[in-house]
Amino acid sequence: xxxxxxxxxxxxxxxxxxxxxxxxxxxxxxxxxxxxxxxxxxxxxxxxxxxxxxxxxxxxxxxxxxxxxxxxxxxxxxxxxxxxxxxxxxxxxxxxxxxxxxxxxxxxxxxxxxxxxxxxxxxxxxxxxxxxxxxxxxxxxxxxxxxxxxxxxxxxxxxxxxxxxxxxxxxxxxxxxxxxxxxxxxxxxxxxxxxxxxxxxxxxxxxxxxxxxxxxxxxxxxxxxxxxxxxxxxxxxxxxxxxxxxxxxxxxxxxxxxxxxxxxxxxxxxxxxxxxxxxxxxxxxxxxxxxxxxxxxxxxxxxxxxxxxxxxxxxxxxxxxxx
Numbered sequence: 001x002x003x004x005x006x007x008x009x010x011x012x013x014x015x016x017x018x019x020x021x022x023x024x025x026x027x028x029x030x031x032x033x034x035x036x037x038x039x040x041x042x043x044x045x046x047x048x049x050x051x052x053x054x055x056x057x058x059x060x061x062x063x064x065x066x067x068x069x070x071x072x073x074x075x076x077x078x079x080x081x082x083x084x085x086x087x088x089x090x091x092x093x094x095x096x097x098x099x100x101x102x103x104x105x106x107x108x109x110x111x112x113x114x115x116x117x118x119x120x121x122x123x124x125x126x127x128x129x130x131x132x133x134x135x136x137x138x139x140x141x142x143x144x145x146x147x148x149x150x151x152x153x154x155x156x157x158x159x160x161x162x163x164x165x166x167x168x169x170x171x172x173x174x175x176x177x178x179x180x181x182x183x184x185x186x187x188x189x190x191x192x193x194x195x196x197x198x199x200x201x202x203x204x205x206x207x208x209x210x211x212x213x214x215x216x217x218x219x220x221x222x223x224x225x226x227x228x229x230x231x232x233x234x235x236x237x238x239x240x241x242x243x244x245x246x247x248x249x250x251x252x253x254x255x256x257x258x259x260x261x262x263x264x265x266x267x268x269x270x271x272x273x274x275x276x277x278x279x280x281x282x283x284x285x286x287x288x289x290x291x292x293x294x295x296x297x298x299x300x301x302x303x304x305x306x307x308x309x310x311x312x313x314x315x316x317x318x319x320x321x322x323x
Contacts, residue, residue: 011272011279012297013045014038015219018285019060020053021099026285028060035064037287039073041294047189047217047281048126049078049137050118051106053098055125062126075128076189078137078169079118080150081106097238110142110150119157130162135169135189143175151183158186171220171237173205180208189281192220192237194274196227196252196267196309197245202319206276215278221271222282227252228264248314255308256301264292265299270315273322 019031026034035046046065048057058077065073083104090102109118119134134154139146146168154166168179169189176188188209193200201216209216222228225235230249234241241249253263272280284290306321308314315321 011277012041012043012268012293013047013217013279013281014043014290015281015283016046016048016057016061017052018057018283019048020051020055020057022052022097022283022285023099024285025099030286031060032064033287034284034290035061037290038284039068041290043290043294044073045076045279046073047076047219049081049135050083050122050125051078051081051096051137053100054093054102054104054106055083055121056098056100058122058125059127062128066127070128070130074132075126076133076135076165077119077122077126077131078135079115079122079154080108080110080137080139080142080146082109082114082118083107083121108142110136110139110145112149112153112156115150115153116157119162132163133165133167133187134163135167135187137168138170139168140170140172140175147178147183151179151185155184167214169217169219173201176201177204177208180205180212180214185214187215187217187278189217189219192223194218194271194277195221195223196263196270196315197223197236197249199316199319202274202316206274210276214276216274216276217279217281218271218274218277219281219283221267221280222264227267230263252309252314255314256305259302259305259308261299261301261305262296265296266301266305268293268296269301269322270319274320 048061084107086105093100093102136150157163158166165186167185167187171191173193179185190201223236224238226241226249256263256266282293
């Protein structure tokens with residue numbers, strides 16, 4: 001199976017969290033145009049989750065892909081949070097980061113039954129007959145159940161042919177490394193831990209994945225915004241960026257521009273350069289953002305830029321950089 005990765009857009013994958021109204025509302029037409037733009041730029045892997053907008057992301061992504069030949073793309077979703085109807089008049093979901101009505105509440109469940117129920121509900125929202133890959137989503141505080149019940153349930157789904165690839169997706173490298181070393185996952189999704197600002201995955205997860213031939217999808221390459229447009233008020237890992245990190249991001253931006261490239265291009269190139277990385281997952285809320293990411297992949301990043309980052313200590317000496 002060639003999931004994810006191998007796209008004509010330089011292994012770019014589409015992350016659909018923003019289609020669930022992450023932080024701010026996204027219109028139906030805008031969401032559809034974002035997916036269409038990704039398709040036009042050669043993207044053929046799409047990722048979503050029930051968590052994103054209480055199912056809104058899955059519904060929108062499924063609708064946008066429904067007329068595409070099913071064997072021409074791959075799709076991943078996640079399990080671990082069941083969506084349970086909430087009483088009317090509960091308000092909105094902004095406390096969880098999504099500008100949607102709180103029609104449902106999330107219930108953590110990594111049990112075997114919970115995994116199957118979650119996947120069945122996702123297929124209903126997507127309106128598709130299958131997904132290609134399923135991740136255990138953010139099992140940070142549920143490790144025992146995730147390893148004892150959730151992972152074996154995914155193994156059974158794979159053995160039954162319900163899904164082709166299984167894995168885990170989170171933003172902590174320690175547990176992801178344990179999944180790689182102690183289970184037979186096909187792929188892991190590492191969010192925000194292999195970027196120009198955070199190379200946490202460099203010394204544990206990525207070497208383990210390379211040794212075990214486990215594919216790694218790197219998400220959050222802009223650290224939720226700081227590396228896309230560093231400025232006062234920019235976000236880092238979904239909260240206001242600390243002053244020290246903002247200063248570092250601005251320094252990276254200045255160096256990139258001095259070398260005739262852009263910080264966005266450098267961020268995308270760096271995260272995709274490690275040999276364990278199969279795909280770079282980028283979230284987009286509009287066609288313009290999709291086109292910008294695809295364009296940035298084509299922007300050259302001079303070797304002198306990488307040499308200066310290592311010389312000045314902004315990157316570890318042993319971090320792989322693009323050839």
